[in-house]
Amino acid sequence: MIAVFRKYLEEKGNFTETELNTITAAVAIKKVRKRQYLLQEGDVWKFNAFVTKGCLRTYSVDEKGIEHVLNFAVENWWTGDRESLQTGKPSEYNIDALEDSEVALISREKYDQLCRDIPAFNNMVSAILEKSFRVAQNRIHTFISAGAEEKYLSFLEKFPHLVMRVPQSMIASYLGITAETLSRIRKQLVKK
Amino acid sequence: MIAVFRKYLEEKGNFTETELNTITAAVAIKKVRKRQYLLQEGDVWKFNAFVTKGCLRTYSVDEKGIEHVLNFAVENWWTGDRESLQTGKPSEYNIDALEDSEVALISREKYDQLCRDIPAFNNMVSAILEKSFRVAQNRIHTFISAGAEEKYLSFLEKFPHLVMRVPQSMIASYLGITAETLSRIRKQLVKK
DNA sequence: CGATTCTTTGAAAACAGTCAATCTGTGTGG
DNA sequence: CCACACAGATTGACTGTTTTCAAAGAATCG
Numbered sequence: 001m002i003a004v005f006r007k008y009l010e011e012k013g014n015f016t017e018t019e020l021n022t023i024t025a026a027v028a029i030k031k032v033r034k035r036q037y038l039l040q041e042g043d044v045w046k047f048n049a050f051v052t053k054g055c056l057r058t059y060s061v062d063e064k065g066i067e068h069v070l071n072f073a074v075e076n077w078w079t080g081d082r083e084s085l086q087t088g089k090p091s092e093y094n095i096d097a098l099e100d101s102e103v104a105l106i107s108r109e110k111y112d113q114l115c116r117d118i119p120a121f122n123n124m125v126s127a128i129l130e131k132s133f134r135v136a137q138n139r140i141h142t143f144i145s146a147g148a149e150e151k152y153l154s155f156l157e158k159f160p161h162l163v164m165r166v167p168q169s170m171i172a173s174y175l176g177i178t179a180e181t182l183s184r185i186r187k188q189l190v191k192k
Numbered sequence: 193m194i195a196v197f198r199k200y201l202e203e204k205g206n207f208t209e210t211e212l213n214t215i216t217a218a219v220a221i222k223k224v225r226k227r228q229y230l231l232q233e234g235d236v237w238k239f240n241a242f243v244t245k246g247c248l249r250t251y252s253v254d255e256k257g258i259e260h261v262l263n264f265a266v267e268n269w270w271t272g273d274r275e276s277l278q279t280g281k282p283s284e285y286n287i288d289a290l291e292d293s294e295v296a297l298i299s300r301e302k303y304d305q306l307c308r309d310i311p312a313f314n315n316m317v318s319a320i321l322e323k324s325f326r327v328a329q330n331r332i333h334t335f336i337s338a339g340a341e342e343k344y345l346s347f348l349e350k351f352p353h354l355v356m357r358v359p360q361s362m363i364a365s366y367l368g369i370t371a372e373t374l375s376r377i378r379k380q381l382v383k384k
Numbered sequence: 385c386g387a388t389t390c391t392t393t394g395a396a397a398a399c400a401g402t403c404a405a406t407c408t409g410t411g412t413g414g
Numbered sequence: 415c416c417a418c419a420c421a422g423a424t425t426g427a428c429t430g431t432t433t434t435c436a437a438a439g440a441a442t443c444g
Contacts, residue, residue, distance in 0.1 A: 060337065068337040070329065083326050122314075129321050134275050136328035137262065143335040144368040145252065145260040148432075167390060176336040181432055183392055340400070359422060373400055375424055 002029060004052040005104045008076050013124040023114060023121060027104040032056070032097040038079075039095040045084040047105040051077050054101020055165055058093050059173070069173040072098075072162055078128065079103070098166055143176065149185050151175045194221060196244040197296045200268055205316040215306060215313060219296040224248070224289040230271075231287040237276040239297040243269050246293020247357055250285050251365070261365040264290075264354055270320065271295070290358055335368065341377050343367045 006024055009015055015023070029052070032038050038056060039045050051073050058071040058079060070093065073079035084091040085108060106114070115122040142151050152175060156163060163171070172182035198216055201207055207215070221244070224230050230248060231237050243265050250263040250271060262285065265271035276283035277300060298306070307314040334346050344367060348355060355363070364374035 060333065062337055066337075068333070070333055070336065082322065083329070086322065086326065126314075126318055126321070129318070129325060130274065130278065133321060133325045133328060134278065136325060136332060137275070139332055140328060140335070141252065141260070141262055143332070144262065144365065145254055169390065173336065178433060179391075180393085180434085184432090187392080361422065370401055371423075372402080372425085376400090379424080 001052040001102045002027070002104065004075065005050055008050070009124075012127075013120045015118070015120055019118050019120065022118065026110040026114060027106050030103050030105055032101045032103060034097050034100050037094060037096045038103065039081060039091055039093065041092060041094050042090045044088060045081040045091050046108055047080060047085070048078060048108075048111050049073075049080045050104040050106075051075055051079060052102045052104055054097055054099040055162075056095055056097050056101055056103075057166070057170060058095045060093050067173060069170050072159075072166060072170075072174065074162070074165070078132075098170075148175070148177045148181055149188070151177070152182065152185055153189075193244040193294045194219070194296065196267065197242055200242070201316075204319070205312045207310070207312055211310050211312065214310065218302040218306060219298050222295050222297055224293045224295060226289050226292050229286060229288045230295065231273060231283055231285065233284060233286050234282045235276075236280060237273040237283050238300055239272055239277070240270060240300075240303050241265075241272045242296040242298075243267055243271060244294045244296055246289055246291045247354075248287055248289050248293055248295075249358070249362060250287045252285050259365060261362050264351075264358060264362075264366065266354070266357070270324075290362075340367070340369045340373055341380070343369070344374060344377055345381075 002024055005027065006020060009020055009023060027050070030038075032054070038049065041061070053075060055072065055074045056079055057069050058073070058081070059067045059069045061067055071079065079095060081091045081093050081095070083089070084093075115125060142154050146154065152171075155171065155175060168182055168186075169179035172179045175182070177185075194216055197219065198212060201212060201215060219242070222230075224246070230241065231250075233253070245267060247264065247266045248271055249261050250265070250273070251259045251261045253259050263271065271287060273283045273285050273287070275281070276285075307317060334343050338346065344363075347363060347367060360374055360378075361371035364371045367374070369377075
């Protein structure tokens with residue numbers, strides 16, 4: 001499955017054969033079975049994780065025991081907890097697999113080293129971060145401006161492939177609404 | 193007011209005197225009077241803007257004419273529209289000044305050049321982006337997990353200086369609630 | 385199958401939004 | 415210095431949306 005990562009690199013950056021080898025040599029492939037944790041609340045996250053197979057979610061659990069899904073990650077997406085990685089503090093999030101999955105892990109040290117040694121890698125990383133930020137801003141914009149139905153429609157547009165793949169209740173959570181509300185919204189939408 | 197920017201650079205990165213001069217030479221100071229636009233919807237944004245004085249907001253206007261505040265920016269913060277800057281598409285946002293303000297503008301070209309020529313600048317930029325992303329993620333987390341009151345309290349904690357500085361109605365908008373609701377929440381809070 | 389997980393539905397309650405009116409403080413021009 | 419205008423904040427009554435809780439119905443997997 002490292003091939004998936006290699007292909008991603010070839011598409012995203014301009015790497016020489018040697019560089020590609022250096023980068024892929026820096027990753028450790030890890031299998032994460034369905035329901036298994038990649039990260040648990042309280043642990044310190046020390047990697048960058050690239051998903052080569054499957055689907056994972058990042059979520060927190062509040063005082064009432066309710067789960068709040070912050071992110072999904074499928075093939076060719078990055079995941080992890082940047083907050084914990086950067087600050088060295090225990091994570092407030094859990095990451096677990098919604099399907100049998102596989103991730104490519106790069107330790108912080110190797111990642112930094114790659115950034116220093118391979119300019120193209122550094123550029124790629126910046127571009128990814130930039131994109132991630134813009135995606136986050138757009139998501140915030142829908143939170144401040146859109147109602148529940150509109151948020152769902154926007155989710156459908158942006159992530160049609162996720163709709164069939166993750167439980168509705170988690171999509172609801174991702175949108176900041178309850179599973180019941182989402183169910184009702186879908187019912188309304190069918191009528192049209 | 194360029195001194196503010198220079199001081200920021202000295203604190204954030206490890207620059208030589210020459211580098212500092214190169215960077216500060218690349219910026220154009222622009223005054224923006226209260227109520228004046230720095231960016232208008234439909235225009236393409238072509239800069240990175242660092243606020244040296246005053247306070248600005250980024251907002252959109254929906255079909256009903258309601259304004260939605262995406263961001264505030266005061267001294268030592270960056271602002272602009274990364275989406276428009278990156279894609280070259282017309283911006284969906286307006287940025288205007290809430291007070292008489294001053295910003296340091298760096299064009300995309302000069303910015304890229306600085307990134308290429310001065311590694312320390314590139315590093316600083318990455319760090320800022322990284323931080324911005326984390327802030328955005330945290331904001332998303334409060335949107336999916338917190339009610340109106342909790343969101344306001346969290347705003348108070350994170351931006352106590354902004355509370356006295358920007359109209360309540362805009363804070364409400366930033367939190368994704370109406371001005372009336374915020375007013376009632378504040379009334380409730382006083383009782384405690 | 386049988387067990388588990390996920391979704392749907394209903395009714396009541398909590399929450400937030402809307403609209404219109406009033407109040408408050410600030411600044412301006414006469 | 416006052417009166418007035420204006421923007422922002424507050425309040426009340428009402429409407430609408432979303433949550434909550436509980437139960438029943440699919441769907442999925444071993």
